[in-house]
Amino acid sequence: xxxxxxxxxxxxxxxxxxxxxxxxxxxxxxxxxxxxxxxxxxxxxxxxxxxxxxxxxxxxxxxxxxxxxxxxxxxxxxxxxxxxxxxxxxxxxxxxxxxxxxxxxxxxxxxxxxxxxxxxxxxxxxxxxxxxxxxxxxxxxxxxxxxxxxxxxxxxxxxxxxxxxxxxxxxxxxxxxxxxxxxxxxxxxxxxxxxxxxxxxxxxxxxxxxxxxxxxxxxxxxxxxxxxxxxxxxxxxxxxxxxxxxxxxxx
Numbered sequence: 001x002x003x004x005x006x007x008x009x010x011x012x013x014x015x016x017x018x019x020x021x022x023x024x025x026x027x028x029x030x031x032x033x034x035x036x037x038x039x040x041x042x043x044x045x046x047x048x049x050x051x052x053x054x055x056x057x058x059x060x061x062x063x064x065x066x067x068x069x070x071x072x073x074x075x076x077x078x079x080x081x082x083x084x085x086x087x088x089x090x091x092x093x094x095x096x097x098x099x100x101x102x103x104x105x106x107x108x109x110x111x112x113x114x115x116x117x118x119x120x121x122x123x124x125x126x127x128x129x130x131x132x133x134x135x136x137x138x139x140x141x142x143x144x145x146x147x148x149x150x151x152x153x154x155x156x157x158x159x160x161x162x163x164x165x166x167x168x169x170x171x172x173x174x175x176x177x178x179x180x181x182x183x184x185x186x187x188x189x190x191x192x193x194x195x196x197x198x199x200x201x202x203x204x205x206x207x208x209x210x211x212x213x214x215x216x217x218x219x220x221x222x223x224x225x226x227x228x229x230x231x232x233x234x235x236x237x238x239x240x241x242x243x244x245x246x247x248x249x250x251x
Contacts, residue, residue: 001249002110002118003175004137009153010124012145013180015042016215017241018121020234021141023224024242026079030116033072036085037106037133038123039092044084047075048222051086059088061109062132063095068113077224081115093128103168106132117249126160134164139175139249143209146182146192151199175248178241180209207241210234 005018015038022032036043037058041051051057054073060066061083073082096102106129110118120133134140140161144150165172177200183189196204209215215234218225225235 001116001139002120002137003139003141003245004120004122004130004133005141005143006122006130006133006157007142007144007154008124008126008130008157009145009149013143013209014038014124015046015121016219017141017143017178017180017209017238018043018119019046019219020215020224020226020238021242021245022080022117022119023077023226024239025117025245026077027226028242028246030079030246031114032080033083033113033115033118034075034080035083035106035110035118035120035133037089037120037129038085039087039090039129040123041084041086041089042219043121044082044086045222046219046224047077047080047082049073049075049082049084051084054084054086057088058083058085058109059092062092062105068109072113076222077227083109089129096128096132102128103131103135107136110136126157131160131164134161134172135168137169138171139173141175141245142177143180144177144196146179146189146196146208148188148192150192151195154199174203175245176203176205178205178207178209181211182208183211205241205244207237207244209237209241212237 044051056071212234214229214232218228
């Protein structure tokens with residue numbers, strides 16, 4: 001199952017979701033590959049890997065004919081491998097524009113990668129890297145921050161998904177929408193939750209990811225929250241989300 005984790009807004013908890021979902025999927029015995037498709041490389045450093053010390057990254061796989069096996073890196077977590085990224089990837093979109101079949105480069109890289117789940121951490125934009133992720137994926141998971149402008153830009157994102165479904169990847173579907181950074185003390189979070197329920201219905205995951213200091217601290221230690229503080233609210237939420245993802249993925 002290839003899942004693109006996507007929202008073109010930055011700071012909505014995309015990378016946090018990828019790292020922690022991967023961790024709990026791996027703990028349930030699944031083999032997971034994380035693809036860091038964001039030039040910021042936060043998913044790479046979130047697993048405690050020095051992104052500037054990598055010999056090969058996703059950039060080399062997309063544009064320098066390196067295979068996925070060349071660029072796959074073991075992480076400090078059992079059952080999780082990583083295709084890392086660093087600032088080299090920033091120039092990839094410009095280089096890809098002149099390549100025939102440019103929207104399918106990532107799909108070709110991932111062809112033959114053995115895993116139960118491949119999670120793609122998309123950049124906060126709707127450029128060629130994101131298009132590649134959508135062409136390679138079977139499902140899309142959308143994290144949405146429970147804030148005033150939560151739904152802004154979502155219709156544009158959904159239009160892109162529909163275009164990819166119509167033209168390049170007819171099997172693509174939306175796995176679900178997950179609320180992140182939820183603060184139960186504020187009426188705003190509850191209002192946004194109601195709005196999202198109306199808008200997305202059954203696509204909205206039951207699990208809500210709270211605003212949680214331990215979740216925010218974990219990446220600076222190069223660890224998923226399951227290793228940093230497994231009893232925290234954030235850890236418990238991602239454990240529940242992983243169960244929901246496995247259920248929805250039809251296992």
